Amino acid sequence: MTSPNDSNKDIGNDDSEMSKSAPEKQNSLLAGIIERASKSGIGRKKLNPSAVESSVAKNMAEIHSRPTKLRLAFLGGGSFGTAMANLAARNGCDTTLWVRNKRTVKAMIKTQTNKKYLPSYKLDDRLKYSHDLAATVKDKDIVFIAVPGLAFRETLKNIAPFISGQSIVSLTKGMEKDTFALMSDIIKDELPEVNFGVMSGPNLAIEIMKNMPSATVIASESEPLRHAVQAALHSAFFRVFASDDVKGVELGGALKNIYAIAMGMASAYDVGENTKAMILTRALAEMSRFGVEAGANPLTFLGLSGVGDLYATCSSELSRNYRIGTMLGRGMSIDAAVKKLGQTAEGVNTIQQVHEKATKEGIYMPITHALYAVIYEDKAALGVALHLMEAGFRSDVEFVMAHDHSNAALTAHMKTSNNSPDDKKDDADHK
Ligand SMILES: NC(=O)C1=CN([C@@H]2O[C@H](COP(=O)(O)OP(=O)(O)OC[C@H]3O[C@@H](n4cnc5c(N)ncnc54)[C@H](OP(=O)(O)O)[C@@H]3O)[C@@H](O)[C@H]2O)C=CC1
Ligand SMILES: O=C(CO)COP(=O)(O)O
Numbered sequence: 001m002t003s004p005n006d007s008n009k010d011i012g013n014d015d016s017e018m019s020k021s022a023p024e025k026q027n028s029l030l031a032g033i034i035e036r037a038s039k040s041g042i043g044r045k046k047l048n049p050s051a052v053e054s055s056v057a058k059n060m061a062e063i064h065s066r067p068t069k070l071r072l073a074f075l076g077g078g079s080f081g082t083a084m085a086n087l088a089a090r091n092g093c094d095t096t097l098w099v100r101n102k103r104t105v106k107a108m109i110k111t112q113t114n115k116k117y118l119p120s121y122k123l124d125d126r127l128k129y130s131h132d133l134a135a136t137v138k139d140k141d142i143v144f145i146a147v148p149g150l151a152f153r154e155t156l157k158n159i160a161p162f163i164s165g166q167s168i169v170s171l172t173k174g175m176e177k178d179t180f181a182l183m184s185d186i187i188k189d190e191l192p193e194v195n196f197g198v199m200s201g202p203n204l205a206i207e208i209m210k211n212m213p214s215a216t217v218i219a220s221e222s223e224p225l226r227h228a229v230q231a232a233l234h235s236a237f238f239r240v241f242a243s244d245d246v247k248g249v250e251l252g253g254a255l256k257n258i259y260a261i262a263m264g265m266a267s268a269y270d271v272g273e274n275t276k277a278m279i280l281t282r283a284l285a286e287m288s289r290f291g292v293e294a295g296a297n298p299l300t301f302l303g304l305s306g307v308g309d310l311y312a313t314c315s316s317e318l319s320r321n322y323r324i325g326t327m328l329g330r331g332m333s334i335d336a337a338v339k340k341l342g343q344t345a346e347g348v349n350t351i352q353q354v355h356e357k358a359t360k361e362g363i364y365m366p367i368t369h370a371l372y373a374v375i376y377e378d379k380a381a382l383g384v385a386l387h388l389m390e391a392g393f394r395s396d397v398e399f400v401m402a403h404d405h406s407n408a409a410l411t412a413h414m415k416t417s418n419n420s421p422d423d424k425k426d427d428a429d430h431k
Contacts, residue, residue: 079205081146089127149174173253174346200253202312219249248300257347259283264325
């Protein structure tokens with residue numbers, strides 16, 4: 001099994017990428033796509049490589065010959081803010097990336113790289129950098145925010161004096177500490193007049209920097225804002241889909257971090273594919289159950305921001321949440337794991353928020369509660385996992401067949417005759 005450190009080596013040492021110019025990188029990537037596309041036709045209808053090539057090339061040429069005139073600010077110089085700002089600049093938008101550290105800004109201007117978070121990737125020449133928050137935000141069409149959830153409210157308060165008609169789009173996949181507020185809630189609190197949206201999907205920043213085809217979702221009640229975000233970021237390598245279910249899209253991005261930690265932990269125990277599939281699918285059940293209680297549409301969880309992002313983060317060591325889980329599974333404490341990671345892992349706070357909220361409101365979230373017990377109550381992981389497996393009979397997809405209470409009664413009956421008082425208590429907690 002690869003260790004978190006091994007994966008960091010992969011991430012940081014892609015020197016061949018650095019030495020290539022942007023057109024060279026695009027050409028070699030295109031060649032790779034064309035080669036894979038033509039191979040995929042073997043044994044069936046053969047694809048004509050030149051047709052694929054000309055259609056992709058036409059798409060790229062169109063994008064670059066029609067640069068949108070959108071003026072964009074991206075706040076947050078971590079991996080995701082940088083990756084998204086780079087996409088927008090490459091699409092021809094007038095784009096400024098705000099970074100809080102003055103020295104980092106100087107270094108970025110000089111090297112056109114983000115040495116701390118994306119060290120191997122040359123950023124687009126047209127991307128501008130600034131340490132001046134007011135100047136970055138003023139006179140922009142859209143302000144994208146990609147700071148950690150714990151810094152989101154403070155960032156909004158700081159930009160509030162300079163907001164006069166700009167739209168705000170949150171790229172953050174977290175929750176506020178202790179308030180259970182999502183980023184859209186914080187925007188409504190701090191800037192009640194503003195037009196806003198949230199963007200979320202399976203978007204591992206490094207893969208985006210490598211131009212690996214990816215997709216995301218912009219959710220907003222405002223159709224013009226949805227279209228503007230699509231125009232700003234859409235390219236041959238990055239598709240932007242639209243939704244009007246803000247809550248559902250945002251919760252998909254925030255909740256999946258919990259299960260990425262669980263899956264990282266499971267991987268440290270070398271579990272099989274059946275087990276991973278069970279965790280992933282029951283995680284999706286928990287996410288949609290929780291989402292519905294919060295007013296989201298359960299079908300949203302079947303989209304890119306739900307199952308899409310859940311899959312990406314639960315299966316990749318590029319996910320920081322997954323790496324936290326792996327470290328926990330190997331016996332490290334949560335504090336030590338967070339320190340070693342040195343980057344944002346929103347799931348660490350989200351587990352606590354969701355555990356508390358679900359307990360208070362009686363929402364059935366067994367995986368979240370189990371993970372909380374292991375991380376914060378020092379319960380043995382294997383014992384907790386066994387206990388989870390012994391939980392009562394339930395229906396598979398609750399929106400197809402509602403949970404059957406006669407099964408719950410049967411389970412309770414079996415437990416009373418077989419199990420210990422502790423099990424009884426836990427079972428009752430879960431109803
Ligand atoms: N990375 C990814 O693949 C993806 C991340 N996201 C989400 O984007 C958000 C940001 O993540 P990401 O970019 O990866 O995080 P990183 O850990 O890579 O970077 C965090 C950035 O935020 C800055 N920052 C921290 N605190 C503050 C503050 N109080 N005020 C201003 N800036 C601050 C950090 O600055 P400094 O370096 O000075 O500490 C750093 O530039 C998260 O919610 C994450 O879930 C979404 C999709 C994909
Ligand atoms: O949200 C992400 C990918 O979609 C990034 O996940 P991590 O924050 O776990 O790295």
